[in-house]
Amino acid sequence: MVDLFCGAGGASLGFHQAGFEIRGAVDIDEDALDTYERNLTDEGIVDFEPLQADLEETTFDEIRDHFGLEKGEVDVICGCPPCQNFSSLRDTTPWPEDEPKDDLLRAFVERIREEKPDLVFFENVQGILSSGEGAYIKWFRNQMEKVTREEDTEEQGGYGVNLKLVNAANYGIPQRRKRTIGVCVYGADSDDIAVRSPTHTENPDEDDERERWRWVQDAIVRDDLVNLSKGEKQDDDPAHRARNHRQKTIDLMEAIPDDGGSWMDLRGTEHEDLIRECHQNIDSGAGSAYGRMAWKEPAPTLTTRCTTPSCGRFTHPEANRSITPREAALLMTFPREFELPDRISAAERVVGNAVPPDLVEAMLYSPTVEGMFPS
Numbered sequence: 001m002v003d004l005f006c007g008a009g010g011a012s013l014g015f016h017q018a019g020f021e022i023r024g025a026v027d028i029d030e031d032a033l034d035t036y037e038r039n040l041t042d043e044g045i046v047d048f049e050p051l052q053a054d055l056e057e058t059t060f061d062e063i064r065d066h067f068g069l070e071k072g073e074v075d076v077i078c079g080c081p082p083c084q085n086f087s088s089l090r091d092t093t094p095w096p097e098d099e100p101k102d103d104l105l106r107a108f109v110e111r112i113r114e115e116k117p118d119l120v121f122f123e124n125v126q127g128i129l130s131s132g133e134g135a136y137i138k139w140f141r142n143q144m145e146k147v148t149r150e151e152d153t154e155e156q157g158g159y160g161v162n163l164k165l166v167n168a169a170n171y172g173i174p175q176r177r178k179r180t181i182g183v184c185v186y187g188a189d190s191d192d193i194a195v196r197s198p199t200h201t202e203n204p205d206e207d208d209e210r211e212r213w214r215w216v217q218d219a220i221v222r223d224d225l226v227n228l229s230k231g232e233k234q235d236d237d238p239a240h241r242a243r244n245h246r247q248k249t250i251d252l253m254e255a256i257p258d259d260g261g262s263w264m265d266l267r268g269t270e271h272e273d274l275i276r277e278c279h280q281n282i283d284s285g286a287g288s289a290y291g292r293m294a295w296k297e298p299a300p301t302l303t304t305r306c307t308t309p310s311c312g313r314f315t316h317p318e319a320n321r322s323i324t325p326r327e328a329a330l331l332m333t334f335p336r337e338f339e340l341p342d343r344i345s346a347a348e349r350v351v352g353n354a355v356p357p358d359l360v361e362a363m364l365y366s367p368t369v370e371g372m373f374p375s
């Protein structure tokens, strides 16, 4: 497997857990690559250093050369291109004139076309399904259906594409995280590709084969994590360190009820004046800012600002501080010992950007393409 847009290695770890051999990984971000190297290269999970390159400009021939791979040797390309780039394109492949454009999605398809592996695994935000009234996804599907190996006819070639919106909580991740997962199989009919059914549910009944959702407490209540106050850190775990919030923020957190409360609970109470000015006249929305996570629920979607209290429901269920990078990594199912960047802003970014390893592992047990997978 070769991991494009590999980030800190969440998807790579999931592939590793499922028994795949990872032979290359590429990203542009130095913090992400450094994290990948510290955890996957240094731990012997992969035997290469990930490549720092711009995937808009780096061909798969160059990627193959860099990692010492033969053409056709790669069975799987995994790719999570960020879809935030709406700039205009060098127009080499037809893309409807009046529709929104995305360079990185296009670059991803170009890299696939240069290798044509058996399987392409794709992860993206929920919004890609609806962006531009479905234009991106329609374009992606169309392009993939047309990719044909030299030795094949058009009928034999092309990728079958199954794109499914999944909630990570339904696969045992202690986080509500809706993502588009794509499984594309060369030469297959799209209708024959099944994405795995949920293994977890919110309220399983007695004869349900699915397990209960995993909650915040299932991931972050651990004997090996010290209870921290603002600004403190655990000596033997540099990633378990709390932000040094301003007193104004601490006052607000103190007033917000434990276990799932938010600033909205302060309305009409003696603490009403602590509500941020920007929230005072809001009826809904922005309700999650400064909110506390609930012990017995999955965490909300962790973003690239997931240790910043003003950016979402990222405050600890009880302590007067936001979650630490370590707690965020555990809510993403990264292993306990996974090392993170020292700068908290870099740590929250690489964690928030990741695909939860256990979600990838779960997705790789597809009932219809199992013949391709390691036992």
Ligand SMILES: C[S@@+](CC[C@H](N)C(=O)[O-])C[C@H]1O[C@@H](n2cnc3c(N)ncnc32)[C@H](O)[C@@H]1O
Pocket (backbone or CB within 6 Å): 005, 006, 007, 008, 009, 010, 011, 012, 026, 027, 028, 029, 032, 053, 054, 055, 056, 080, 081, 082, 104, 353, 354, 355, 356
């Ligand atoms: C959604 S994240 C991928 C997360 C990763 N799959 C994981 O599981 O940890 C997208 C990644 O694309 C990278 N990226 C953005 N633009 C890029 C480019 N032009 N070339 C290569 N990588 C790029 C970002 O640095 C980021 O790490």
